[in-house]
Amino acid sequence: MKLLEHEGKEILKARGVPVPPFGGLIKTTAQVQAALKRAGKAPWVVKAQVLAGGRGKAGGIKLAKTPKEAKDLSKAMIGMNLITHQTHGQAIKVKELLIEGGVKIERELYFSVVMDRKNAGPTIITSAQGGMEIETLAEEHPEAIIRMPVDPNVGLRDFMARRLAFQLDIPATHTAAFVRVTKILVKAFIDLDCSMLEINPLILTPKDVMALDCKMSTDDNASYRQPELAKLKDHEASALEIEAKAADISYVGLDGTIGCMVNGAGLAMGTMDTIALAGGSPANFLDVGGGANEERVSKALNLILKDKKVKAILINIFGGIVKCDMIAAGVVSALKKIKLKVPLVVRLQGTNVDAGKEILKKSGLSIIAADDLWDAAQKAVAAAKTEAK
Amino acid sequence: MSIILDKDSKILVQGFTGSQGTFHAxxxxxxxxxxxxGVTPGRGGQTHLDRPVFNTVHDAVRNTGAFVSMILVPAPFAADAIMEAVDGGCSTVICITEGIPIMDMAKVKRYIQQVERSGREITLIGPNCPGVITPGQCKVGIMPGFIHKAGSIGVVSRSGTLTYEAVDQLTKRGFGQSTVVGIGGDPINGSSFSDILAKFEEDDATDAVVMIGEIGGSAEEDAARFFKDKMTKPVFGFIAGKAAPEGRRMGHAGAIVEGGAGTHASKIKAMREAGITVVENLSGIGEAVAKSRKPLAA
Structure with missing residues (x-):
């Protein structure tokens, strides 16, 4: 799950990481005045609360020197469509703004902790060149990036943090603060089961070290042991995705027209690819799971049909533990309750495949049967095209 | 021969008496x-599926000589179960459980590295995988046995049902498998593609390998490099996730393109440049193998 800047900062602040004075989280310009008062004296910073990085360049972060300026900026920013280099051409609507008090910046650093697959554990990535996007930095100044793997059983020790401080040329006046803050950041990363914690920039103020920004994402597998995170809303998931999750179905909405239901994540991806290769476009990723039963199949079918873009459905099941006859029975019982208005292509293979095919045939429903995945994808693409006309 | 498992392998099951453990065992x-x-804490001394149940892996290994563990315990306890298996003396651990916190696996990796420094060799397969099967000899996992057939093609994959799809295509064209290994869909796992390719390269029973990867991480790129430097046997490669959007997790915790890394294109490019035969159409895996090889007498 990805956290918004203000959510991440609140978590870090509670753990002892200095952050700028909090003014408020606002949704309307009427709330600006009170937020400015809480944040202290001018200047103030107005920040769009969206998940994508690169907000500064895209106009999602502004400095206000007067209350009027703050109000005008807020008015312009609430409801604006933000396109940053991380949104892949799509605009994100700004619903909330964070208002903070301005702070004096002496130096900007880049500091992040990521779950690195190569080192099989947390790794610190830091650079004296703060404020720049790490991707740009990696391309233009790879020599300026310092990487340090951290043993999750040990955490960041003082000597390790000190070594980073020397490498980053932190002045002696700030070394102790740097060690203190970076240790908290790494501990938070480990304790909260993060997959990424990025502070860009981590700044030196005249007397301290402070997190000016915060990008945090956490491991969904560990949510059962993270009560602090369980309270937060998943901003990325659509209503359909949240509904799917509650039913134990792995679903990701996409832009295409062919709804898919598959068992297994890899095969679900492979099915999407095959649809694309056959000239169509998948409307979703959907893994109905290894322990799929009739009820779940029916739930999945309902989910797919809630997406109005769907012009055809492709069910691809490779029966292993999941039995094809059970899936077929699930499809038939679901279709008795839902009136299917789009063509349905079904490809069954594996355990009890013949019994499954028989159930579909006997049901009298207009189901397009397919023998292999390529056949199924082509039939679904053709059906979707006819339907769209 | 084969890799990892053969007809003489003796297996213990952690989580033996649970519903998943019972069904799959x-x-x-x-x-x-x-x-x-079987191992279920607190049920030592009982019998389940006509097999003895022990309280600890330690007891099970000492009493039965099983050196391979199959783990089917719930995710919150799985990391502990892997470490118990290693500590108890197992040299091969096959962890089927999905949904283990990634931080737990980071700790498990370090634990295994520590044990290996003392001179023991540990093979961890998974987690979040279908397991390992040497057709006709030994099946340790949740895959449907009947789609497999003994033969000389090695298969290694990050996904479960995608593997079944590939195996089915091979079997139907008369190509049996030496061993089929699911390494799992998590970002931090036990054995990598390269680890398994190395085993297949050494294995007399394997003539060629089908490798099924997916988006996210760089295990396929590493495998391509390994293939180029160290392998003589042909490898056929497929990568799932070409149609997946960046930044979204596709079911598997490891299947996510982040910051432009781990893309379908980069993996295909690396494999192609290394000399791996790239299969673009998932339905064409069996055909690609058939084109370059003569099927064994069925």
Missing amino acids: KQCIEYGTQIVA
Whole structure:
């Protein structure tokens, strides 16, 4: 799950990481005045609360020197469509703004902790060149990036943090603060089961070290042991995705027209690819799971049909533990309750495949049967095209 | 021969008496796998599926000589179960459980590295995988046994049902498998593609390998490099996730393109440049193998 800047900062602040004075989280310009008062004296910073990085360049972060300026900026920013280099051409609507008090910046650093697959554990990535996007930095100044793997059983020790401080040329006046803050950041990363914690920039103020920004994402597998995170809303998931999750179905909405239901994540991806290769476009990723039963199949079918873009459905099941006859029975019982208005292509293979095919045939429903995945994808693409006309 | 498992492998099952453990252990036994013991804390001394149950892996290993563990315990306890298996003396650990916190696996990796420094060799397969099968000899996992057939093609994959799809295509064209290994869909796992390719390269029973990767991480790129530097046997590669959007997790915790890394294009490019035969159409895996090889007498 990805956290918004203000959510991440609140978590870090509670753990002892200095952050700028909090003014408020606002949704309307009427709330600006009170937020400015809480944040202290001018200047103030107005920040769009969206998940994508690169907000500064895209106009999602502004400095206000007067209350009027703050109000005008807020008015312009609430409801604006933000396109940053991380949104892949799509605009994100700004619903909330964070208002903070301005702070004096002496130096900007880049500091992040990521779950690195190569080192099989947390790794610190830091650079004296703060404020720049790490991707740009990696391309233009790879020599300026310092990487340090951290043993999750040990955490960041003082000597390790000190070594980073020397490498980053932190002045002696700030070394102790740097060690203190970076240790908290790494501990938070480990304790909260993060997959990424990025502070860009981590700044030196005249007397301290402070997190000016915060990008945090956490491991969904560990949510059962993270009560602090369980309270937060998943901003990325659509209503359909949240509904799917509650039913134990792995679903990701996409832009295409062919709804898919598959068992297994890899095969679900492979099915999407095959649809694309056959000239169509998948409307979703959907893994109905290894322990799929009739009820779940029916739930999945309902989910797919809630997406109005769907012009055809492709069910691809490779029966292993999941039995094809059970899936077929699930499809038939679901279709008795839902009136299917789009063509349905079904490809069954594996355990009890013949019994499954028989159930579909006997049901009298207009189901397009397919023998292999390529056949199924082509039939679904053709059906979707006819339907769209 | 084969890799990881053969007809003489003796297996213990952690989480033996649970519903998942019972169901899958039974299937493995029916396939002919030598499941010789189960471990469920607090149920030591009992018998389940006609096999003895022990309180600890330590006891099970000492009493039965099982050195392979199959883990089917719930995710919150799985990391502990892997470490118990290693500590108890197992040299091969096959962890089926999905949904283990990534931080737990980071700790498990370090634990195994520590043990290996003392001179022991540990093979961890998974987690979040279908397991390992040497057709006709031994099945340790949740895959449907009947789609497999003994033969000389090695298969290694990050996904479960995608592997079944590939195996089915091979079997139907008359190509049996030496061993089929699911390494799992998590970002931090036990054995990598390269680890398994190395085993297949050494294995007399394997003539060629089908490698099924997916988006996210760089395990396929590493495998391509390994293939180029160290392998003589042909490898056929497929990568799932070409149609997946960046930044979204596709079911598997490891299947996510982040910051432009781990893309479908980069993996295909690396494999192609290394000399791996790239298969673009998932339905064409069996055909690609058939084109370059003569099927064994069916």
